[in-house]
């Protein structure tokens with residue numbers, strides 16, 4: 316990070332139909348509610364099973380693609396993916412598999428990190444996705460941060476929101492985030508931002 320650049324939490328997601336992006340936008344609000352911390356929102360390109368995709372460097376809409384520098388220079392990281400067969404989607408995994416340089420140099424060690432996901436169904440694998448998304452972050456030496464039960468929405472929710480990270484149950488018709496899901500997104504962004512400030516002291 317250049318000396319004049321404000322510290323930021325990188326909110327990095329993949330989303331095909333917009334539900335995970337909506338979670339990311341709410342998490343960003345939580346990050347930005349913390350004085351002294353900005354949010355940088357980034358996405359990753361889709362991948363193809365038949366060839367190496369060569370995407371334009373700037374997507375036609377939405378967040379721009381994440382660079383290695385975006386990741387290297389963050390003060391904290393929050394990653395999100397739709398649940399696919401109980402796990403993160405390939406485009407985000409593909410991006411993470413390309414972070415060897417950062418692992419070799421220990422660039423992410425001791426930075427706080429958190430995860431989020433969206434599913435179609437209530438019991439469709441949110442926890443397995445969230446927990447497995449934490450694994451590469453642990454390999455990078457990051458400090459994993461979940462949601463504590465002092466957040467009332469965690470007890471009251473009948474939709475998404477877990478101690479392992481923020482989540483959304485989109486259903487078959489891509490229903491909007493519930494109030495509890497939004498509150499837990501805010502709480503997660505805020506928590507990672509506050510932790511990043513404390514860890515940098």
Ligand SMILES: Cc1cc2nc3c(=O)[nH]c(=O)nc-3n(C[C@H](O)[C@H](O)[C@H](O)COP(=O)(O)O)c2cc1C
Pocket residue numbers: 329330331332333334335336396397398399400401402433434435436437438439440485
């Ligand atoms: C290949 C594939 C696998 C999926 N697997 C699951 C699953 O295991 N559990 C579930 O509840 N939803 C599953 N879904 C549904 C998505 O997780 C859900 O629609 C999600 O909200 C999409 O997020 P997005 O709008 O950010 O793309 C799957 C969707 C696809 C395309």
